[in-house]
Amino acid sequence: MPVLPDSIEIRLPKKALAGNVAEVKWSDGRTTAHTSFNLRMRCPCATCRDSHNPDPKAIRGPKGVPPMVELTSFDWVGNYAVNFVFNDGHNTGIYTFKYLLELDEAPNAV
Numbered sequence: 440m441p442v443l444p445d446s447i448e449i450r451l452p453k454k455a456l457a458g459n460v461a462e463v464k465w466s467d468g469r470t471t472a473h474t475s476f477n478l479r480m481r482c483p484c485a486t487c488r489d490s491h492n493p494d495p496k497a498i499r500g501p502k503g504v505p506p507m508v509e510l511t512s513f514d515w516v517g518n519y520a521v522n523f524v525f526n527d528g529h530n531t532g533i534y535t536f537k538y539l540l541e542l543d544e545a546p547n548a549v
């Protein structure tokens with residue numbers, strides 16, 4: 440059975456970091472955390488990846504991302520992904536559940 444997210448909570452991190460955090464609780468009991476800045480920097484959409492940065496896991500992200508960028512909301516996309524909305528107006532990133540699990544920052548960010 441695939442691991443699916445049970446819930447996603449957008450909240451301010453305990454540590455004084457810029458931006459906020461999406462905390463995802465998964466069906467296998469795991470919790471992953473994703474800071475807004477890293478999610479924005481690793482946005483998998485075509486506009487962000489483009490030709491100059493084809494690797495979605497590259498540290499170098501799209502140009503012009505404000506360091507204080509925050510998550511404002513999210514939408515479920517079918518049963519395989521989440522669409523995060525950021526306060527810099529960006530809303531085209533579709534993060535698959537598999538990709539979110541790969542981006543887990545829980546040990547560092549929570």
Ligand SMILES: [Zn+2]
Nearest residue numbers: 482484487532
């Ligand atoms: Zn994007």
